[in-house]
Amino acid sequence: MSDSSPNPNPDSAQKPPEHGQSRRDFLRTSAVVATGVAALAAALAPLRDLKDFTTVEKFLQKYYKEMTPQDMEKVLDRIRREVEAQYGVRPTVQDLKPMNGVEFVYCLNLTRCIGCRKCVHACVAENNQSRDPEIQYIRVLRMPHGSLDLEKGEHNYDSEQVPEKNYFYMPIQCQQCRNPACVKVCPTKATWQDKDGITVIDYDWCIGCRYCEAACPYFARRFNWTRPTIPKDRLNPNMAYLGNRPRRQGVMEKCHFCIQRTRAGRYPACVEVCPAGARKFGNVLDPESEVSYILRNKRVFIQLKEEVGTSPRFYYYFDV
Amino acid sequence: MNSRSKTSTVLVVLTLGFCFLACSFLLNLWGHPALRAPVPLVDLAFIEPSTARLSAADLIKAKADTSNFECYTCHDKKNPVKIKYDTNEMIILPTEHQDLKMGHGRHNRNNNCFNCHNEKNLESLQTRDGRELKIEESPQLCGSCHGPTFRDWEAGVHGRVSGYWNRAMGGFERKTCPSCHDPHSPKFPPRKPAPGPHALHTAVASSPAEQEHH
Structure with missing residues (x-):
């Protein structure tokens, strides 16, 4: 809409061809669509604040009690990577199990x-x-x-x-x-x-x-x-x-x-x-x-x- | 033709709507939600696990300056100490010991240095039944009067214990009595508390008038 056609002639003067769109129609439609898409993208701007997207790895993680030690090692390694990326410190992350005979x-x-x-x-x-x-x-x-x-x-x-x-x-x-x-x-x-x-x-x-x-x-x-x-x-x-x-x-x-x-x-x-x-x-x-x-x-x-x-x-x- | 113009009207309205939303977000027309006042980080002094004071045992263990416990740099071994009392039978502390606050018990029966210090060797302690103890062995001395507390202390229940609850996995440290109590005035001293919780929802700048209103 904003980039109106440079052609000064009114619409009625142009005779649309039988078989398809005129160049003007095409330009107008694409301008409208482009503006619309841009506006939609801008309107979704608040989504930029979203962080912590779930990764596939995280999404497919098993339930704690069903994890094998190998699964757990992978998860712990992911956590180590995440913490290091966010805080710049390589942590020691362990999965500590309860001891026998201890309450x-x-x-x-x-x-x-x-x-x-x-x-x-x-x-x-x-x-x-x-x-x-x-x-x-x-x-x-x-x-x-x-x-x-x-x-x-x-x-x-x-x-x-x-x-x-x-x-x-x-x-x-x-x-x-x-x-x-x-x-x-x-x-x-x-x-x-x-x-x-x-x-x-x-x-x-x-x-x-x-x-x-x-x-x-x-x-x-x-x-x-x-x-x-x-x-x-x-x-x-x-x-x-x-x-x-x-x-x-x-x-x-x-x-x-x-x-x-x-x-x-x-x-x-x-x-x-x-x-x-x-x-x-x-x-x-x-x-x-x-x-x-x-x-x-x-x-x-x-x-x-x-x-x-x-x-x-x-x-x-x-x-x- | 009619349906086509309808479609373009709808599209135009939608586009305008999106344009408006886009402008309002980009120009921040609605503003940000009111910001909370930032929560200051707590002073590290409130985190570190120090005891109320340092005992002779702590100082010896840390190989720190223990010159305060070398009595014979000033006292003379051949010249026994004489304690002076005022007319109220309160002890008169010499100028060198003015830093001591005499307040052991609510009575004045401890108005005598040699209830605990050994008059024959000032660098050691003595119990009332005549056992001589080193200066860092004070729990034995305290326990000679405070039996139940000593029993609790031995079980790790009175006072501070740090290290490993599981003695098989590592060592533990039990602090001695003077690490928390000043032997001359053993009541646990009051202290400034760490800051309280900051609420999640607090008005940034609520004027005093507003606060009174609430």
């Missing part, structure tokens, strides 16, 4: 916790969560003394110093339930409970329906609303397939007891950073472990929201 339990001493939130940020650093927007697995609730009413908890406290008078602090994260509601609702079986008690997520199998987020009574699951942003120099290159490898937009994630550390025998990051020694982790099937000692000797008083029947592996206790 993980976590104990948190409410007498000792001072509410400093170091665990929150050590967790973010260890597990490659998005920094902006923030994704954090641990929430620290500041609770008034004399009550365990979670409604009175406040997690945005911004005090000059902690601990404050007349408050105690209650960190909440994934409770690694024995009877996990999130696993029951998952329509794609992208999340399941392993035999060492960790409820894991296969980020490549998650479709982002967020049913699990709705089912969890502890608000422990997080959704990647945007593409996660992690500064290159803060990426933790020690990764596990079911653990802290970088996630993509549109998948769920949550605390997995630092699978990349704990299935290699180490303590989780939150345990090692706690300045008050309030966090204890170990194998409950080992009678010598710290957690067995706590469950035997301490006033373990709560599985959070015991009445909903999820039976957490996360215990809160008091000293004395």
